[in-house]
Amino acid sequence: MEFLESTFRNFVLVGNCIQQGNADFLALLAPNLAHYYSTFVRIKDFFIDDENVSEILLSVLNLFRHQLYRCDSLLMQATCTSRVESRLPVVREQHVGQPRLDIPVDQVVTLHRCGLTWPKIAKALNISRQSLWNFRRLNNVHDARAYSNISDEELSNMISSIKQEHPSMGYRYIWASLKARQIFVTWERLISSVRLIDPIGILNRCRRRLRRRQYWVKGANYMWHLDGNEKLVNWNLYVHGCTNGFSRRIIYLRLATTKKAETVLDIFTQGVDKNGLPMRVRGDWGTENAEVINFMESRRSNIDSPFIQGRSVHNTRIKRLWAEVNLIVTSKFRQIFYYLEDNNFLHQSSVLDLLCLIYVYFFRIQQSLNNLTNSWNNHGLRTERYVSPNELWLTSLLQLHSERDLFSLEMLPESLDLNETVAPTNFQMRALLIF
Numbered sequence: 128m129e130f131l132e133s134t135f136r137n138f139v140l141v142g143n144c145i146q147q148g149n150a151d152f153l154a155l156l157a158p159n160l161a162h163y164y165s166t167f168v169r170i171k172d173f174f175i176d177d178e179n180v181s182e183i184l185l186s187v188l189n190l191f192r193h194q195l196y197r198c199d200s201l202l203m204q205a206t207c208t209s210r211v212e213s214r215l216p217v218v219r220e221q222h223v224g225q226p227r228l229d230i231p232v233d234q235v236v237t238l239h240r241c242g243l244t245w246p247k248i249a250k251a252l253n254i255s256r257q258s259l260w261n262f263r264r265l266n267n268v269h270d271a272r273a274y275s276n277i278s279d280e281e282l283s284n285m286i287s288s289i290k291q292e293h294p295s296m297g298y299r300y301i302w303a304s305l306k307a308r309q310i311f312v313t314w315e316r317l318i319s320s321v322r323l324i325d326p327i328g329i330l331n332r333c334r335r336r337l338r339r340r341q342y343w344v345k346g347a348n349y350m351w352h353l354d355g356n357e358k359l360v361n362w363n364l365y366v367h368g369c370t371n372g373f374s375r376r377i378i379y380l381r382l383a384t385t386k387k388a389e390t391v392l393d394i395f396t397q398g399v400d401k402n403g404l405p406m407r408v409r410g411d412w413g414t415e416n417a418e419v420i421n422f423m424e425s426r427r428s429n430i431d432s433p434f435i436q437g438r439s440v441h442n443t444r445i446k447r448l449w450a451e452v453n454l455i456v457t458s459k460f461r462q463i464f465y466y467l468e469d470n471n472f473l474h475q476s477s478v479l480d481l482l483c484l485i486y487v488y489f490f491r492i493q494q495s496l497n498n499l500t501n502s503w504n505n506h507g508l509r510t511e512r513y514v515s516p517n518e519l520w521l522t523s524l525l526q527l528h529s530e531r532d533l534f535s536l537e538m539l540p541e542s543l544d545l546n547e548t549v550a551p552t553n554f555q556m557r558a559l560l561i562f
Contacts, residue, residue: 134163138194145197150204157198164191166462173463228254230262239270240309275310282312283320290325297332342443344373347523348403351378352445353395353410353419355386358457359492362464363481366457366496367394370448371402372409374519376504377448378402380496382489392418403524407432411439451503456495460488 137159144153171184230252238248249259262268277285289296289304296304302317322329344350350372355365365386369378379398383390399405407430408423410416420434427433440446464484467473473480507513 137163138190141194141198145194145201148201150201153198154202157195157202160191160195160198164188164195166466167191169459169463170466228258228262230254230259232266232268235259235262235268274312277310277312279316279320282310282316283324285310286317286320286324290328294325294328295332342372346527347371347373347376347520348405348527349373349407351405351408352442353391353408353416354439354442354445354449355391355413355415356449356452356457357386358453358461359464361475362484364485364489364492366452367391368445368448368452369395369398370444371516371520372444373523374516375444375448375508376516376520377500380452380500382493382496384485386413386415388415388418391415392422395419395422406430407435409435409437409442411442412436448503452496452499455499456492459495460492463488 137156141153141156141160144150144156167184167188171181171188174180174184235248235252238251239245243251245259245263246256249256252259285305285308286301289301293300293304298318298321301321302314305312305317348371351369352372353369355367357365359366363384365383367379367381367383367386367390370376371378379394379401381394381397383394404426406427408419410419416434416436420436423433464473467484468475473484475481504517505515507515508519511519
């Protein structure tokens with residue numbers, strides 16, 4: 128009820144602002160109205176099978192659309208009015224022709240000396256670039272930031288005085304200090320002078336520069352990253368995920384009603400059957416990984432540390448994946464579940480409510496995870512020159528096979544299936560039985 132009351136209150140306030148023409152206050156309320164509209168759109172999508180509820184929600188959405196259209200019209204009108212009012216005054220020097228704009232010379236020169244370019248000055252004064260160019264030509268306003276006629280020796284002396292006062296200054300600070308003194312030189316001259324004057328300082332600043340560590344894995348299936356997501360734990364739902372460290376390819380994203388070690392092992396072995404056996408797996412210290420640890424130690428007994436345990440924050444590949452899962456999948460269903468709880472349709476303490484929730488939404492959530500998996504595995508990675516994870520994974524597997532790597536035969540999957548599909552009835556019934 129609180130959600131409906133806040134929605135109705137915002138709707139009424141927006142209507143009052145439109146009637147009064149209060150564009151300033153309306154600009155603050157319009158984003159909230161758009162948010163409520165998008166929420167009702169998502170609610171309508173989940174009640175698409177119920178004709179009565181869908182018809183009611185459709186009428187509510189039509190009211191929202193009409194109100195949003197009125198908001199946009201008033202805000203656009205207010206913006207156009209403010210632009211017209213901010214125009215420069217005009218001076219009529221003759222009876223015919225368009226009057227001349229009264230552009231203050233001192234203001235233009237000051238703005239340019241502060242660092243604004245000519246296009247930005249024209250935009251700030253609400254005039255065209257051609258009008259500003261004509262004004263500069265008529266009033267003999269030259270480029271105040273033209274390169275200064277200063278010799279290399281004078282420039283070196285100036286930079287030396289700046290460095291004596293501030294020894295830790297770098298290129299940009301020195302350039303700003305010269306700019307404050309109305310001295311403008313090319314970037315190449317500045318860099319060459321600073322390198323001659325302070326070479327040791329440049330090396331010290333390079334040493335302090337932050338260098339991010341590069342994540343490196345030899346090839347596909349050399350390292351898998353394993354973890355669990357508990358954003359839906361309030362409703363007894365867990366997301367188990369695993370990703371390939373080399374190609375970022377999602378091995379699996381599975382929804383379950385428990386995070387027992389047996390469940391994690393069952394999902395992991397399904398991923399192994401489909402994608403091959405990895406050389407090593409990285410996970411946290413959780414007890415749900417106990418069976419996976421035993422599985423890897425038995426299958427990879429000939430290598431050291433087949434399962435690497437560490438802090439969860441250091442498991443970067445899977446943590447990056449959780450950011451996408453939370454943004455695209457879990458946040459959507461969390462809003463729905465909270466809405467059901469706020470309207471007393473769902474209670475976390477009721478076993479019957481949770482069973483109905485799992486029966487209705489389990490497949491929908493799993494289908495969203497499958498869609499995310501397929502989309503992620505086929506999208507281009509910016510750091511890999513926009514090559515998709517599937518392409519990286521397949522090319523690496525072919526390279527392993529051609530090199531006859533020591534573990535290549537066991538790491539290659541028996542069959543390749545790049546699309547993630549799950550039967551709805553099997554997952555629903557299996558989840559209910561486990562629950």
